Amino acid sequence: MAKLKTALILATMAVAVAGCQKKRPETLPPGPGAVDPGTAPGTGDNMGAAQPGTAAHFKQNIVSDTVLFGLDQYDIDADARRILDSQAQWLTQFPNTRITVEGHADERGTREYNLALGDRRANAAKNYLAARGVSAGRITTISYGKERPIALGSDEASWAQNRRAVTIVLN
Template sequence: MATTTTKIILAAALVATAGCAKKRPEVLPPAPGDGMTQPGTGMDNGGTTGGAVVPGSAEDFRQSVSSDTINFALDSYDIDPTARGILDSQATWLQQYPNVRVTLEGHADERGTREYNLALGDRRANSAKNYLAARGIDAGRITTISYGKERPIALGSDESSWAQNRRAVTVVLN
């Protein structure tokens, strides 16, 4: 009798836990910056409303700064003079909009291990963050993330492609 009761309890427990399995959503959320309209705002993810650029939006940032991307030398996370000029223009824009938050994405080229490139991308993003903070931007407004070699913008195995992929990108969060 105890064996039958135990089997029934175990069977019920298995059925109960099988019903709790997390199901994958049928529709995945949109990727960042895909131009979809944000609910209730009438504004798309880029920061435009009926074709007009909204001040302080991601689109305003892209139009106002010299670039949203800085590039790095091989195996480096040093801010060179070109990157300084780009980050200075970003700092000026960020000072105009003190409530805007940004994420700095660190990237690497395809060479090297996944772990090495994630660490290098992290150092690149933090290097740009530290520069902006030194220019007076509150570090609490800046988050960093490293994608390593996982999100290349140039799909080639040559120096030109690798140079484009060694970067940090500033993304305005709406």
């Protein structure tokens, strides 16, 4: 009888939590990529161009602001190096720009474990950028663990998107 009560309580909690999850929007915004500011409709003479040194300019001129990691990993692989090299190149052009590197994890694991893993991911990206000539004093890190997922599914494709470090330009 006690096992039945426990099972009913757990099932009720699972249904309650599942009902509270955010729904994925039907249409997603376009992914990061190069933007030609001169072709934006109604912009005239580069009125749509991002101001150099801004967050928008950063996103327009780098490969990506996001580095992805494997399960329980925080090492910088070849794809991450390509992304971080483009970020380092942009950051050396704007030496007064400060950034924050956010570390994230997927939903698996405890809150504490994922916060520590997110911290290791953010610091791995920070250390790589510093090794490429970006002053470490310009870079802060923060870990959100599993608290800010970008993909809301409970499958490998969603988890892979959530295992990341994101570079944010502070204006």
